[in-house]
Amino acid sequence: xxxxxxxxxxxxxxxxxxxxxxxxxxxxxxxxxxxxxxxxxxxxxxxxxxxxxxxxxxxxxxxxxxxxxxxxxxxxxxxxxxxxxxxxxxxxxxxxxxxxxxxxxxxxxxxxxxxx
Numbered sequence: 001x002x003x004x005x006x007x008x009x010x011x012x013x014x015x016x017x018x019x020x021x022x023x024x025x026x027x028x029x030x031x032x033x034x035x036x037x038x039x040x041x042x043x044x045x046x047x048x049x050x051x052x053x054x055x056x057x058x059x060x061x062x063x064x065x066x067x068x069x070x071x072x073x074x075x076x077x078x079x080x081x082x083x084x085x086x087x088x089x090x091x092x093x094x095x096x097x098x099x100x101x102x103x104x105x106x107x108x109x110x111x112x113x114x115x116x
Contacts, residue, residue, distance in 0.1 A: 001027055001028060001029065002029045002031075002083060002084040003022070003028065003029070003030050003031070004031050004032075004033060004079065004080065004083050004084070005019060005022070005030060005031070005032045005033070006032075006033045006073065006076070007032065007033070007034060008034065008035055008038050008062070008071065010032055010034045011034050011035060011036075011037060011038050011045055011046070011047045011048065012045065012048060013048030013049065013050025013051065014050065014051075016032075016048075016049075016050055016051035016052060016057075017050075017051045019032045019051065019052075019055055020051045020052070020053055020054055020055070022055070023053070023054035023055035024054055030054070030055035030056070031055065031056040031057075031058055031079070031083045032055055032056070032057050032058065033058045033059075033060050033073060033076065033079060034047060034057065034058070034059060034060070035047070035059070035060060035061070035062040035065060035073070036059050036061070036062075037065070038065065038066065039065045039066030040066065047059060058079055060073045060074060060075050060076065060079065061073070061074045061075065062074065
């Protein structure tokens, strides 16, 4: 199964362990999309590459980085086309009311031919 996981939290290396565990499941082809950094107050948490075995780590630019409820990923549609043009599964490591989550729902709906 091809899965695209989208998570700003996985810029922290220790959190990437869950991606390694998922990638180790039989039949799993995992790609994880993360920003190059997450803006937290006045500083940036840059992407750490600690646990990256068994999956692809895709770094995407982010719009409104540092804004928890309204950030979104640029080039997400292109990544969907690369990962699984026939329709990947998406795991959104976020809350359902965030703009980034809604953008994924819209993309998946457009690809399936169904209204989101």
